[in-house]
Amino acid sequence: MKKILKRTGKIFCLFLLIVVLVNVLSPLFCRKPDEKYVESLRKTEFTSETAGVERICCIDDNEEALLWRLRMIGTAKESIVLSTFDLRADDNGTKILAALNCAAARGVKIQLLIDGIYQQLFLAGSNDFQALASYENVEVGVYNPVTPVNLFKVNYRMHDKYLIVDEKMYLLGGRNSNDIFLGNQTKGINEDRDILVYDTSEGQGESLNQLEDYFHKIWKESCVSIKKGKQSSRYTDAYRHMEEIYISLLKRYNDIETYSAWEKDTIEANKITLINNGIEAGRKTPQVLQTIQYLTENADHVIIQTPYVICNGYMYDVLQGISDHAKLQIVLNAVEKGSNPWGCTDYLNQKKKILETGADVYELMNDYPVHTKAVLINDRLSVVGSYNLDMRSTYLDTELMLVIDSEKLSQQIHETESDYMEKSKEVLANGQETEGAKYQGKVLNRKKKLYYGVLRIIIRPLRQLL
Known part of the structure; x- marks a missing residue:
C-alpha cells in the first residue's frame, strides 16, 4: 500500500511539473x-x-462608472450582456449583481460572460451570484473554466470588459466590476476609463454591431462553458438581500430606472x-x-x-x-x-x-x-x-x-x-x-x-x- 501511495505521489508531482512547464514555456513561443x-x-x-450615428461619453470617475452601469441596467427592457474579467461579490460588485437581479426579475434576458479563473476564485462561493444565475432568463458563460482538461491552457484569459443593453448602447473600457474600480471608495482603488457609446439610429451603429458580432462569436467558442438557470427556493435569502441593496441604490441614485438623457449627455464622434x-x-x-x-x-x-x-x-x-x-x-x-x-x-x-x-x-x-x-x-x-x-x-x-x-x-x-x-x-x-x-x-x-x-x-x- 505504501509503495502504491508513493508511486501515485510521484506520478502526481510529475504531472504537476509538466503542467507548470507547459504553462510557463508555451507562451515563450510568440506568434509573429x-x-x-x-x-x-x-x-x-x-x-x-462627418459625424456618425454613435455618440460617446468618457467616464474616468469610479462613482460615475458605477452610476452609468446602474442606469444602463436599470433602464434595460429586453436584453443585457455583461462580459467581465473580474466580477466580485464585494460591496460594489454586489450592487451590480443586485441591479441585474432586478432586471432578471422583470423578465430581461441576461447573458453573463466571465473569465474562468476569476469566476472560480471570486464567484463560485457567492450565494448572490448563484441566485442571479438561477433565473431561467439568465445564462452564464465561463471562458476557459478551471477544469482538469484545461490545466494546460490556464494562461489564456478573457480580459474583455463591456456591457451591452437592448442592442442600443454599450460601455467598454478597462474597468473590472469590483470595489477597486467602482463606487466611492477611497482606499485600495485604481483609476480607469470607460467609453459609453449610444446609438442614435435604429441599429446602424457600426461599432455596436461589431461588438455584438464579437460577443456572439466568443459566446459560441468551444472554450466557453454555458450554464442556464433553474430557480430554487434555497436562494430566497439571497434574492431578499439583493432586493434590499437595490432599494438602497434607488434612494441614493434616484434616476437609475428613469434616466433618458443619453443623447444630451454624450458628444458626437465621427467614427x-x-x-x-x-x-x-x-x-x-x-x-x-x-x-x-x-x-x-x-x-x-x-x-x-x-x-x-x-x-x-x-x-x-x-x-x-x-x-x-x-x-x-x-x-x-x-x-x-x-x-x-x-x-x-x-x-x-x-x-x-x-x-x-x-x-x-x-x-x-x-x-x-x-x-x-x-x-x-x-x-x-x-x-x-x-x-x-x-x-x-x-x-x-x-x-x-x-x-x-x-x-x-x-x-x-x-x-x-x-x-x-x-x-x-x-x-x-x-x-x-x-x-x-x-x-x-x-x-x-x-x-x-x-x-x-x-x-x-x-x-x-x-x-x-x-
Whole structure:
C-alpha cells in the first residue's frame, strides 16, 4: 500500500511539473505579426469627415462608472450582456449583481460572460451570484473554466470588459466590476476609463454591431462553458438581500430606472471602430499592437497610457518605429505608486531598453494608481479599452479597444494626460530627469527595496506571463 501511495505521489508531482512547464514555456513561443491582418487594416476606414450615428461619453470617475452601469441596467427592457474579467461579490460588485437581479426579475434576458479563473476564485462561493444565475432568463458563460482538461491552457484569459443593453448602447473600457474600480471608495482603488457609446439610429451603429458580432462569436467558442438557470427556493435569502441593496441604490441614485438623457449627455464622434486580439483560448497574433502600429504610421505625436510596460523584442521594435518619426510619450505608474508589483519590477529590469526606443517616459505619481489603457494619435484619434502594453495582453489574452475619431474626446483625454504628466517624473533616454509641477516624490523604504530586489530575480524567466 505504501509503495502504491508513493508511486501515485510521484506520478502526481510529475504531472504537476509538466503542467507548470507547459504553462510557463508555451507562451515563450510568440506568434509573429499577421501580414494578412495588416492588409485588412489598410482596407479599413478609421476616420470620417462627418459625424456618425454613435455618440460617446468618457467616464474616468469610479462613482460615475458605477452610476452609468446602474442606469444602463436599470433602464434595460429586453436584453443585457455583461462580459467581465473580474466580477466580485464585494460591496460594489454586489450592487451590480443586485441591479441585474432586478432586471432578471422583470423578465430581461441576461447573458453573463466571465473569465474562468476569476469566476472560480471570486464567484463560485457567492450565494448572490448563484441566485442571479438561477433565473431561467439568465445564462452564464465561463471562458476557459478551471477544469482538469484545461490545466494546460490556464494562461489564456478573457480580459474583455463591456456591457451591452437592448442592442442600443454599450460601455467598454478597462474597468473590472469590483470595489477597486467602482463606487466611492477611497482606499485600495485604481483609476480607469470607460467609453459609453449610444446609438442614435435604429441599429446602424457600426461599432455596436461589431461588438455584438464579437460577443456572439466568443459566446459560441468551444472554450466557453454555458450554464442556464433553474430557480430554487434555497436562494430566497439571497434574492431578499439583493432586493434590499437595490432599494438602497434607488434612494441614493434616484434616476437609475428613469434616466433618458443619453443623447444630451454624450458628444458626437465621427467614427468608432472596434479592434480585438482574437477570441480563442490559445496563443494570439498581436493584432491590437499591429493596429496601433498601423494607425501611428503617419503620426507626429503619440501618447501611450498604460499601467506598466512589459515588452519583448517585437514590441520594442514597434515603439522604436513610432519614435523614429513621431514624438512618443509613455505615461505609466511610478514604481513607488503602482499597484501591480510584477509590472513595477519588470520596469526596474527593463527601464534602459524602454528608454532606448526613443520614448519619453513619465513615471506617474498620481493619488491612486492608474489602470487606464489608451493611445492618443495626433489630436484626433483615441484608442481606448483593455489592452495593456505587455506580453500577456499582446499574445495570451482576449482584448478589446475602440478606435475613436473625435477631436472633442481627444482634447478631453489630452487634458487628463497633461495633468498626469505634471504629476510625473519625465525620464529621457540620455538619463535626464525632470519633475513635473505637481510631482510629489516618494522614497521606497528598505523593506520595499528588498521586496523588489528579490522579485527582480524571480520574474526574469516569467515575464511572458505577467
